[in-house]
Amino acid sequence: MLSILIPTYNYNVYNLVLELHKQCMELGIIFEIIVIDDGSNSQTNETNNQINLLKNSTFIPLNKNIGLSSNRNLLASNTNYENLLFIDGDSVIINPNYIKNYINAIQDFDIIYGGRVHPETVNSSKQKLRWKYGRMVEDKPAMQRNSALYKTLMFNNTLIKKSRFNEIKFDSNLTKYGHEDTLFAYHVSLLQFKVKHIDNAIEHGDIDESKVFISKIKNGLDNLISIDESNKIDPDFVKILKLYHFLKKYNLNFALNVFYKLLNKMIHRQLISKNPSLFLFNLYRIGYVCSLKK
Template sequence: MLSILVPIYNYNVYPLVLELHRQSLESNIVFEIIVIDDGSNSEINEENNSINLLENCFFTPLNKNIGLSSNRNLLASKAKYINLLFIDGDSVIIKPNYVKDFIDADAIENVDIIYGGRVHPETVFSSNQKLRWKYGRTIEDKTATRRNSAGYITLMFNNTLIKKDCFNQIKFDENLTKYGHEDTLFAYQASLSNLRVKHIDNPIEHSDIDESSIFISKVKNSLDNLNLIDLEHKIDPNFVKILRLYHFFKKYKLNFVVASFYILLNKMLYKQLISNNPSLFLFNAYRIGYLCSLNQKKSTLFDPNE
C-alpha cells in the first residue's frame, strides 16, 4: 500500500501524476496520489484539477502559502497508507519500472527510509541556467554506492519513500518557512532516531532548472534556514559541511574576515556566478561568505554598497 505525495507551487504536475498513475496501476498495488498546491492561486491549477478525474488521485489547491515543510506535513497527514513516497512536482520519471522498483518487498520490509536519488539533464540550453545545472550534475547526482557510504548526510527528501510511523516520529520543522535545509534537519533527526536508511539507484530527473539568479536567491534562503537551525542548536555542525566550516572560522575568529570579504566582493562574485561558465569554487566561497555575514553586526562591516 503506497501513498504518493507531491507538494507543488505554481506548476503543471498533471503529466507527472499521469505517469505515476499508469505505473501504479501496472504494478497492481493499492495506492493513492495526493497533490497539494501551496497557495499559488495559479491559473495552471485549472489543468491540475484534471488529476481529480484519475482513479485514486486527489488535487487540492490551498488558499494561502504555508511553506514546503508544512505542505509536506499536511500531505503526510492526509495519506491513508503505511508507505509514503515523496516526490517533487518538477520531477520527470525516467524509468519505466520506477514505482515497481520502490515497492519491491525486500526493499520496503527491511528499512525505514529509501532514497532513490536524482539526476539532471546531460545538457542545458540556456546560459542563465548553468549554475543550477552544474551544481546539480557535480554535487547532487550521486550513485547509490556513493550515497550509502554516508547514508544520513546524503539523504534528500525528493524521491524518498518512508514509513508513515517513522515520518510521524520526526515531521518537518514548520518554523522553517523559507526554501532549503528542511530536509537536512529531517535527515539529522532521522540519524538521532537510528532510522534504517537505504539508498538505491532509482532516480528521477530534476527538469525544472532554475535560472542562476533565482537559484542564488534560493540558496541564500536555505542558508538563512541553516543559520536558524544552528542558532537554535537543533543540529550538530559536523553534520553539514558548510556549517562545520563556518564553526571552524568562528572558533579562530575568522568569520568576521570572511564576512568582510563577502561584503566587499559579493557583487563581483555574483556576476561570475550568473555567467556562462560559473565556478563552483567561487560559488562555495559566496555561500560561506554569506553565512558568515548573517550574524555580524552590519555596522562593524565595511559595506561599499552603502
C-alpha cells in the same frame, strides 16, 4: 499500500501524475496519489485539477501559502497507507520501472532514497549554475550515498514509513525554502532509522535560472543559520556549518565577512555568467553565512 505525495507550487504536475498513475495501475497495487499546491492560486491549477479525474488521485489547491515543511506534513496527514513516497512536483520519471523498484525494495527499511539526476545538457546559459551544481555536487549514485547514509538523505524522491515520519515530521517553523531536508535527516540520524539508498533516480525537470537559484540558496542558508542558532542541529552534520564553526574558532570568520561585503557583487556577476565557478560559489556561500552569523 502506497501513498504518493507531491508538494507543488505554481507548476503543472499533471504529466508527472499520469506517469506515476500508469505505473501503479500496471502493477495492480493499492495506491493513492495526493498533490497539494501551496497557495499559488495559479492558472496551472486548471490543468492540475484534471488529476481529480484519475482513479485514486486527488489534487488540493490551498488558498494560503503555508511553506514546504507544512505542506509535506499536511500531505502525510491525509494519507491512508503506511508507505509514503514523497516526490517533488518538478520531477520527471525517467525509469519505466520506477514504482516497481520501490515496491521491490520496500521491505525491512524505514526510509529508502532513490536519488536525483540532472539532464545531460541545459537549454539556457542562464541555468548553468543550477545545472552545474546539480550535476557535479548533488547527483550521486547509491554506492556513494550509502557511505554517508544520513548526510546524503533528501526528500525529493523518498519512501518512508508513515509511522516513522510521524516520529519526526518537518519543522513547520521553517517557512522559507531550503534545508528542511537537512534538519529532518539529522533527526533521522539521531533515531537511527534504517536507511537505504538505491539507484532509482528521478530527473530534476525545472532548472532554475542562476539569479533565482542564488536567491533560493540564500533563503536556505537563512534557514540553516536559524536552525544552528536555535541549537537544533549538530554543526558537524552540515559541511558549511562545520566550516563556519572552524573559521570562528580561529577568528577567521571576520575575514570572510569582509571578503563577502567587498566582493559579493563581483562574484555574483561571475556566478550568473555562461561559465560559473563552483569554487567561487562555495566562497560566496560561506561568505554569506559569515556576513549574517552573530
